[in-house]
Amino acid sequence: MFDTVASQVSALSFVDIFNFCVFLTFTLCYTYQLYYVLVVLTRRAPKRTAARNHRYAVMVAARNEEAVIADLIHSIKVQNYPAELIDVFVIADNCTDRTAEVAREAGAIVFPRHNDKQVGKGYALDWGLKAIWEQYADKDYEAYFVFDADNVLDVNYFREMNATFDSGAKASTSYRNSKNFGSNWISAGYGVWFLREAKFLNQARLTLNTSCAVSGTGFFIATDILKKAGGWKWHLLTEDIEFSASSIIDGVRISYCPTAVLYDEQPITFRDSWNQRFRWAKGFYQVFAHYAGGLVKGAVTNPRGYRFACYDMLMTIAPGMLLSIISILFNSIIIVLAATGIMSTGVAIASSVTSVVFCLCNYLVFMFVFGVLTTFVEWDSIRTTTAKKIRYMFTFPVFMLTYIPIALIALVKKAAWKPIKHSISVDVAEFSEAEGARLSSK
Template sequence: MKEFIFNCTFVFQIFVLIITLYYLILSLFGIYKKKDDGAKNCAPKKTFALLVAAHNEEVVIEKIIESLKDIEYPKDMYDIYVIADNCTDKTASIARSCGVNVCERKVPDKRGKGYALEWMFNKIFKMDKTYDAVGIFDADNLVSKNFLNEMNYKLTQGYKVVQGYIDSKNPDDSWITESYSISFWTVNRLFQLGRSNLGLSNQIGGTGFCVETSILKKLGWGVTCLTEDLEFTSKLVLNGYKVGWAHNAIVYDEKPLTLKQSWNQRKRWMQGFTDVASRFFFKLLKKSIISRSLTTFDCALYTIQPFITLLMGITAIITLLQNSNKNGLNIFVINSLFTTDFWKTIWQLFSIAQFLFTPFVMLLEKKLSKSMFYVFGLYSLNVIILSHIFDSPTFSQMIISNIIYLLAFVVAIGVIGKKKSLKLFIWYLLYGIYTLTWIPITIQGILDKNNKEWSHTKHIRQIGIQDVE
């Protein structure tokens, strides 16, 4: 029985390790960012219909309209449309007072962004005025002035769909908004840019993207699930198209303030992911094998993100169980391969690099100062320092010593007197808790995948584009 447990956990851990290495290699390609000034030298050629999907967004609707009007692109080459979807507040009247096109939709039994967009696309197709592409935004967004120039450049390169950089407009509001922001910054740099550098298809992020109308007419929208962006991405890849990436076209998004709001939103994402995976994973996997397409395989792997999250969570739990039991549980763990002093040192260095990887990405994205990066670097040395204090520490000794080490750093930063640095340091450590919450959220999402009731996230932050650029 002991041998059976060891062999099973060996196969499981190696399988998860291979998936982890795949994403690690993919992320390394995102570190490099070439300088591309092509958008500045590309003459405006594409015309755009900019669509803002809004449901009871009277607090924030005016700010996104202001930012869209301020875009540095010929004004006769783009129009703004606000979709007031089943609104019961002043969203429509405020949008009209801003001088943009407002289309009110009243279909209570079909609520949600996917339905609203499909309804609006059909209206655009019937208009006398034609557009080369449509841009999709949420009502809480703010859009950078160069957005359409960047999109125009990418579309003229041959892409039919282009995703922009989704940033945060309120990272300093709470530890939850900071965690969200860190997550988006790392995904944008490591995985979106990484895929772009490798020539793979990027993933549509739900907002801040443009689609050529020709593709919408050819393939149809037809995606009305809880994660319509993932569904449309899968549909595009299955039909041989790639989503382009515009790293400099920035859309600022309002992140949820509380853990409860965040939990509900991420649960909805996982419900949608599970739904899409059940319908598209095997189709994508089959096509990737037949056509020998890494692009299609990568998309297939992305659709099963909830299950990969669970696998990694299980790996962490069984590793913790093995390491915390004095006599061991005959569970294979990766660090058991590093038993000599040389390999222990290599493992320690890897642990330090792993901890500093995200701060390094934040440094690259200019979201973290060099001095703060050095603080994280000093803190990461606890792996080496504590190993010299305790030769073979028990689980309780590891926990206590790490807490003491952490408190010493908190006190040191507090004595220096930099409250902002202290807050950032603590919030970054809390990012680990935010990451762990993905496990129960994912389980809930998988179990509730058939519940397709759309839930609205309330937006309250009246921030202008001038406050974030």
């Protein structure tokens, strides 16, 4: 009898200690991001003005984007910024449609690329960048902007980003909004996530004068950074996060411009969403494997102003969700062992069931709170009806919950670039008018 009780207590202690360690690790690693929320809610982001205008090149790696590429180029051509200081280069990457012709007709310089061995945005950007250096060396571009073909820009985008560059930033990201937030719960999930990233991560980092992170599209990199790198040398599945990690290790601070607004088209089918997020998850694992050591070292040895930036980036790429997955799997194994009769410690089983429920509920509640907070803080920026804004606050946690199986499968399955079809054409003037009304109301 005493042996049975002792074994149950021992098993219970082991289960509880394991779950407590997981919870404590999460808390210690990520609590600082709650401080970010406080910073955003209580302090204004710094404003910048430019002493002069600078010359820029725009690079767009586009694959079969004939339906949307003209909108992006048009939104660049109508900027409140001297048109002669912006040249648009489209890398028509392995296209089988009229992307090159449409882009050329819209006013872009087009470089057709055909390479089925080196596939991916990073390779296309590197090829295009070197073509610009070779053929347009006399232009003396001071920085290079990177956009996706489905983007459109607010009319003041370049004016605002120029102020950031003129202030000394070597790289900067911008405010990423969605042009199809209201399509369904999937596009809304993306929309909330990117707004949360812009507002409660990058804006807080800007305010605290630490480094931000580039996220996919809507950013610039100074020419001297690219020249020093010998081109676009970042070729992992998430080349944007790889660039961010590499730069922060090297002591380059990435800035953020909250007044430069970009609209991005989000996937609306679960298959496209799964494929895209699966690639992202795999890419984050790749970046962690390549750069975690450098970030850990930088958090200890970098100049004092850059140590926290290294830690923050480490937490960004760290597979934090794996802690939740490991906890759920561990406790699920105990439950299965009990169900098959291999294990009979009932107290430990009850503890495991409680832990699984707690882990899932805690995750859903946390995401719901962030979804609600982001939606209300950015209410006027979200382009959809009031009813949909409210509805999608409740579906956002479900969207985020689907990351768990994606992150788990990405551990063991290879990932590759899979094109996502973009088809939503928008009225650029309408978007700019809406953004102007939003800013004037603040």
